[in-house]
Amino acid sequence: MGSEITVNVDLKGIEKKVSPQAFARGQLALASQMKMDMERFVPKLDGHLRASATFDKGGVTYDTPYARAQFYGSGYTKKASFTFRRYTTSGTGKRWDLRASAIYMSDWERKALEGMGVL
Numbered sequence: 001m002g003s004e005i006t007v008n009v010d011l012k013g014i015e016k017k018v019s020p021q022a023f024a025r026g027q028l029a030l031a032s033q034m035k036m037d038m039e040r041f042v043p044k045l046d047g048h049l050r051a052s053a054t055f056d057k058g059g060v061t062y063d064t065p066y067a068r069a070q071f072y073g074s075g076y077t078k079k080a081s082f083t084f085r086r087y088t089t090s091g092t093g094k095r096w097d098l099r100a101s102a103i104y105m106s107d108w109e110r111k112a113l114e115g116m117g118v119l
Contacts, residue, residue, distance in 0.1 A: 026113065033108055
């Protein structure tokens with residue numbers, strides 16, 4: 001229960017060149033690698049947000065009530081809105097997918113191709 005944040009990567013160009021089974025294996029390998037690489041950028045106070053991460057061939061999902069607010073750096077209630085300014089773990093913060101993709105994108109591409117059996 002709670003908010004669900006999903007991170008997806010578009011692989012439509014390669015989908016035409018490999019079998020559906022190989023494509024699904026590549027998506028799963030990519031999502032697994034993304035989950036591992038993004039973990040160091042996910043905010044960690046008690047570790048619940050990091051522990052809620054799951055992956056499937058559709059992407060990585062963080063399933064806690066506050067996942068959306070942490071991911072975008074702000075949230076709101078009926079009475080007030082709020083912004084996260086300080087994160088207790090250094091190197092973490094909002095939009096961890098962008099921070100991780102800037103560093104690991106070439107590794108993710110390689111992992112997806114390996115999973116598809118292209119490399």
